[in-house]
Amino acid sequence: MSQISKPKLAVWKFASCDGCQLSLLDCEDDLLAVSQEIEIAHFPEASRAVMKGPYDLSLVEGSITTPHDAERIHKIRRSSKYLITIGACATAGGIQALRNFKDVNEFISIVYATPSFIDTLQKSTPISDHIKVDFELRGCPIDKGQLIEVICAFLKGRKPNTPAHSTCIECKRRGTVCVMVAQGKMCMGPVTHAGCGALCPSYNRGCYGCFGPQETTNTGSLSAQLKKMGANDDEIVRTFRGFNAYAEPFRRESELHDKKNN
Template sequence: MARQRRPKVAVWKFASCDGCQLTLLNCEEELLAVAGEVEIAYFLEASRAVVRGPYDLSLVEGSISTPHDAARIQMVRRVSRVLVTIGACATAGGIQALRNFADVEAWRALVYAHPDYVETLATSTPVAAHVAVDFELRGCPINKGQLVEVLTAFLHGRRPAIPTDSVCLECKRRGTVCVMVADGTPCLGPITQAGCGAICPAYQRGCYGCYGPMETPNATALADWWKHLGVPDGDIARALRTFNAWAEPFRTESERREPH
């Protein structure tokens, strides 16, 4: 397809572990095709060479957890035509959003020798809580195939084919026996968004909810069933508080189950 110029793509990092942007480097066989179709203009993980903005597409990894980042994300939005957030940190606040349930001052004093050196916000929040986001790609980490699909959809001006229904559908399509029904293993699959390919149940583990809440999650009904399976409220709250702890309704349901 003849194009005037290759779209300029930037990859930004906020509070995160880098795993999601590494997914782009892990694309291996698709990486050359990606490099052929877009100009990687800003991607410090891959290259120190920086091309000035504005950018046609920004991929944003990480949550907003410092005053500096809260200002920087505004700048990223200003220089980006399309802004796509990638990974649970950017779409839900990440594991670091556990601070949102706690006393950050107390934690800071406990963890750092010189807490006064650390400038942090009381919360870790998703990018969409700060600026307009054009598309959120879920996962901890994101799925390589889904990332390529988002890039492809962007290049061809169409909506990405990213399902928002449950992990169960992926489990059933691949023929995995349900671990909750056949073994009583608590599983977050029914309320978690598809996308990973239902990896954990295929290895007889319950779903950990890495992709966050599915489109119409009924967390209360699932949590009630976990109780029926013998899982105490405190364990239910902990299971809901991982990478997507701050995402509704994982957040509300974990608060309801929290032992007082």
């Protein structure tokens, strides 16, 4: 296969911690296979050598938090055939979307010596609020196996296998004992999108909801159960306000328990 005929991949960063981009570098042996099949044309995290667009596939990490980024994402969309957002920041606004529940100007005045230098938006928002996104890959961080799966699927023109059902199914398939039922631990698993392989419960921890809401969330029922188990409203707010705090079902549920709103 000649160099020219390889599909071109670009990786873009917005407001984020870079962890999801690192998942691609973390693919190790698979990364070699990826680089043989596709041209990694723009990936500043990995190489200063960048090729001009257009690109066959763009992976976008991070949320939109500045007026500059709100412009930049449109240019990337225009130069990309397919655009996939990766990680909780890009798909839900990320942990930085906690600002969305407060007044960002107050933070700026407290944190920065010269607040007038700061040009930021009131809210941290997912990429799909700004442009058309072809596919959203969930997780904080994303699962590298799922990333390879999505890249393969787009290159071959098939639907990726990234089931949107609950994390509980992953726990049960691997034989993990339910930490909520057997140990009375708070767990977001029943309302959380699968994808991590149910990592935390396999280490006797409740799920933190890193992959965001599953396809059919009943957050109200989970909150009622957490209350029965002894959680108060503040704890429920904190449970839903994690990496996917601004994902619609989690945002709505946390606001129902936020004293500020009641």
